[in-house]
Amino acid sequence: MAGSVAKSTVWIAGQNAGVDRTVLLVVPGVLFVILLFIYPFLYGLGLSFTPKEGGFAANYAKFFSTPYLSQTIWTTLSLAIPATVINVGFALPLAFHLRHASRPQRIISGLLVVPITLGTVLVAEGLLTYLGPQGWFNRALIEFGLINTPVKLTHNYWGVLMSLVVTGFPFDFLLILSYITGIDPALAQAAATLGAGPIQRFRQIYLPLLAPGLAVVFCLAFVLSFSVFPSAILLGNPASSTRVITIAAYQAAYEDYDYSLASAIAMIMCAVQLVIVAVVLSIRGLFYRGPAGGAKG
Template identity: 40%
Template sequence: MNLRTDIQNGQLKRRLAERDIEWSLLLLLPAVLVVGALFIYPFVYGVAISFQPRIEGGPFANYIAFFSDSFMSDTIWKTLRLALPVALVSVSIATPIAYQARRDFRGREMLVFVMLLPLTFGSILIAQGMSRVFSSSGWLNLLLTSIGADKGQFIYNYTGTFIAGVLTTTPFAFLLMLGFFGGIDRRIEDAAATLGANRFHRFWRITFPLVLPGLITALMLALVEAFAIFPSAILVGQPDNATRVLTIPIYQAAAQRSDYTEASAIAVILTIIELLLLGSMVALRNRIFRGAAVGGKG
């Protein structure tokens, strides 16, 4: 009641102003509560139970068992071997298309629609479609056979999971890059054009440096998306060998063995690896920002 009365009388605003606190920040309170309830609390709980193993060996038994088993610890390398190329290729594909799509031209809406279409399909539907398109009797192998080439093995291996990962990650990178390119003032490029700079020089000397921090951000989010790959690794990959990524032993521990402490420990390992990579990329992006600021002052 006192809080309600203070708000009605304007007392709360004055008290916050006395402490140099913007009262509109209170609007963030519902979002903070949701994030805390749906993300922070489950994460803290998962970390806590990872140190309560079912096996003997003390609180670190789950972690020791993971790294002492080469079959389990190799999932780290297999995850990196898949996630890093998927993120790099997805951003490399999305960036030039987003650069072209920032301008209005005939067919732009159709281009954007096609780029975003995989988002509506989902990874499971894409994997199911690949099992038909890239199978031994699919249209791609039929095309190769018709021109006298040997059939290829595009699914149920690393290649199939890589293709599926690129198909599901590229739309996210495209949306991000489209926003970053759209945020660049076109008048800067127009001014450079009037000074005689051709399109090649305008892109590499003006547009690319301005969009580079956003490009790193898009790469970071694409990497997070690629790390979470799971259905494709099972449906069109080799979940027991080449595409046994970290999400698979997490699922097996939690869903098949009901050992949530082991699943939490592996999830913590996955989180630490992601945070190390993302932290390095954030440091690189901040360095680029500082370099741009120093260059601007010069």
């Protein structure tokens, strides 16, 4: 007994001296992320500046001087920006409406997890048939008399956009919901007691508190849409109208075996994402200059 008391005293003394062994538990995780995330990233950055031929920036010069490659940035943006606006635009009012803990909220969140979990490959396979010329979607539109002949929605831009909505909207909804439920409802109740209507409560209580979170959601939603890959191949027209930047990177690496160019394209992809994220965060800064934390937990 006396021995174990002495042992615990030593342990407490050790903690006070700053050699807390518990902190060391974080080391394997940190090493792992450095080795398999940070290192490959830096390696890729280095590799992108050691091209197969030409000077150190030859890959980047090639990317921006070859329309077949540089065009992919605009192709990707023309999918990612509308998809993000649609998804966040619909997710915000819906998540706001369901902000109180309730049975419908749980059921809807549970159902919306399904398309996220199934993932883009399965959604693409389903949409290929569902949106196809003989699919249920076109049949329903004809049945309701909205169209006379089937609309072409697969193997083009629209199919890919739809797939981005099917997997992106639930993701944004759940993310916004988690931010909204972090706002203390007592604040809105106080505003209501002081005579604020629903619209006023949304604009003057929720929106300012939500702005930082909303900017983060928008960034994540954009980054997710910008990295569209399997559905652009399966559901789009990967040779032209939906030849997105990930396809260019994939082809460079796995069809031309030019890992240097592929790394350069991956770096350009990250750079474009960073630029958009910076723009979104600076727009948020223009509109909102209060304390960022607020009532959010």
